Amino acid sequence: MKDLLSLLAVWSIVLSGLALLVGLFLIRRGDRVNHPRAMLTATALAALFLVFYLTKWALYGTTAYGGPEAWKGVYYFILITHTLLAALNGPLALYVIWRAFRKEFPLHKRWARVLVPIWLYVALTGWIIYLVLKRYGVETGTITF
Numbered sequence: 628m629k630d631l632l633s634l635l636a637v638w639s640i641v642l643s644g645l646a647l648l649v650g651l652f653l654i655r656r657g658d659r660v661n662h663p664r665a666m667l668t669a670t671a672l673a674a675l676f677l678v679f680y681l682t683k684w685a686l687y688g689t690t691a692y693g694g695p696e697a698w699k700g701v702y703y704f705i706l707i708t709h710t711l712l713a714a715l716n717g718p719l720a721l722y723v724i725w726r727a728f729r730k731e732f733p734l735h736k737r738w739a740r741v742l743v744p745i746w747l748y749v750a751l752t753g754w755i756i757y758l759v760l761k762r763y764g765v766e767t768g769t770i771t772f
């Protein structure tokens with residue numbers, strides 16, 4: 628169950644990043660009908676990631692890094708920036724969508740251009756963290772309620 632939740636979480640964040648790239652490609656081609664569809668799909672996948680991740684966290688606790696010492700600093704840098712930017716990503720995405728639905732497109736575009744690189748970084752580092760912990764993860768124990 629734990630491995631399945633990890634797999635579902637990582638795939639939903641990776642697919643969310645891919646849907647984001649599709650949405651970007653569509654709007655660059657001037658497709659205002661399918662751009663919102665791709666972006667709302669990306670948002671739904673990111674929300675799914677949160678559900679899978681939090682379920683796994685509640686049931687099984689966290690996994691610590693147990694790999695080579697030389698890479699520890701790099702791993703924690705990635706983990707901390709990933710977590711902080713993921714927390715920022717949610718409210719920023721809602722703000723960008725809200726501006727679009729209100730047809731305030733200059734503001735939508737301005738903040739979307741900040742949001743897109745953050746989102747891609749979160750998706751990419753999510754995948755990296757998953758692979759590192761699969762190889763070097765150490766269980767820290769289950770949280771009991």
Ligand code: HEM
Nearest residue numbers: 654659663666670720723724727728732736739740742743
């Ligand atoms: C998280 C969701 C979304 C993201 C990340 C996003 C991202 C973007 C980006 C980056 C651009 C500018 C593209 C460029 O550089 O030329 C853009 C433009 C645009 N977006 Fe979105 N978008 C999202 C959701 C939506 C939604 C829900 C709608 C419609 C209700 C929408 C409608 C548009 C339109 C019409 C433009 C073109 C505006 C113009 O050129 O004046 N977007 N979006």
